Amino acid sequence: MKLAVFVLAAVVVAAGACAHEQALSALPDPLSADEHLDLGRALAVSGDIEGARRELTVAADAEPRDPRPLRHLGDAFLRAGRPAEAERAYQGSLARAATPEAENNLAIALLERGAAGDALAHARRAQALETESDRRAHIDDTVLRAATATRAPEAPVLVLHDDAGPRFVYAGRTYAIGADGQPYLDVMASVPAARAATERYSQLHVAARGTVVFGASLFGAGLFLLGAQHDWLAGGGMTGGGALMVGLGLRLDREAERELDAAARVFNERARSITIPVLAGEF
Secondary structure, X not given: OHHHHHHHHHHHHHHHHHHHHHHHHHOOOOOOHHHHHHHHHHHHHHOOHHHHHHHHHHHHHHOOOOOHHHHHHHHHHHHOOOHHHHHHHHHHHHHHOOOHHHHHHHHHHHHHOOOHHHHHHHXXXXXXXXXXXXXXXXXXXXXXXXXXXXXXXXXXXXXXXXXXXXXXXXOOEEEEOXXXXXXXXXXXXXXXXXXXXXXXXXXXXXXHHHHHHHHHHHHHHHHHHHHHOOOHHHHHHHHHHHHHHHHHHHHHHHHHHHHHXXXXXXXXXXXXXXXXXXXXXXX
16 A cells, blocks of 8 residues: 555656646747857857757757857867867858858868868868958968878877777877778878778778677587587587687788788878867857
8 A cells, every 4th residue: 555655656746747847848948049159158168068069059959040059069079179079060050051160160170080181172161251351360271281281191190909999099189990990091091001001901800800700600509519419520610610710800800900000100101290270269
């Protein structure tokens, strides 16, 4: 009886809380879209990136044609060292309207991840869009930086090998390297020999994973034959073959990671000291 009363009380409390939340959500937002925008920018400057994301998203939803909220969201991510998220926000802003600020800051985000060619294209679009000469200096600097980066890498690369998988350090930040070689491949693209080595990494890595999976399956099937059917000949052959396949796969994986090191060596031979990026934001 007591349990039933307790459950009933809990249901009543939950229903009341739900009704309260629905009532609050039905109330009109006391802030305008511009006020959410200003609040989001202030939170971004204070370092509260998630708070800034929340407020700027509200502002963006309230004004679907306004490019400013998503551009400021991109600025917040870029200041926080999150160029991939910044890139997505800037692309969203540009989908609403092309502005020199979003084009310029997107170029900076692309430079942060090593995509110099794309960065140069966006920086030149920013130049074409900007009509005020006193605001062109920042954009001109980005164009110069991107143009230089297309001819020579911006920073040396360090490859890290650990249990979590290969990673690399570039421009002061650490990135995981995917099975397809990205985003390492984007950084290596400006040096053909480094790009080729990275592509070989991807091919070897895929082959290694497939070999390990097949070998493990073969080994498991052999154990089943040994344990359940006592077929010593077939089971022993399959477990032995599976173990060899797993060993081969691991060897291919090591060879793949050596290609990453080779790519870094070639890349770093042409590296120069990194240029400090223009601070994204208001200009």
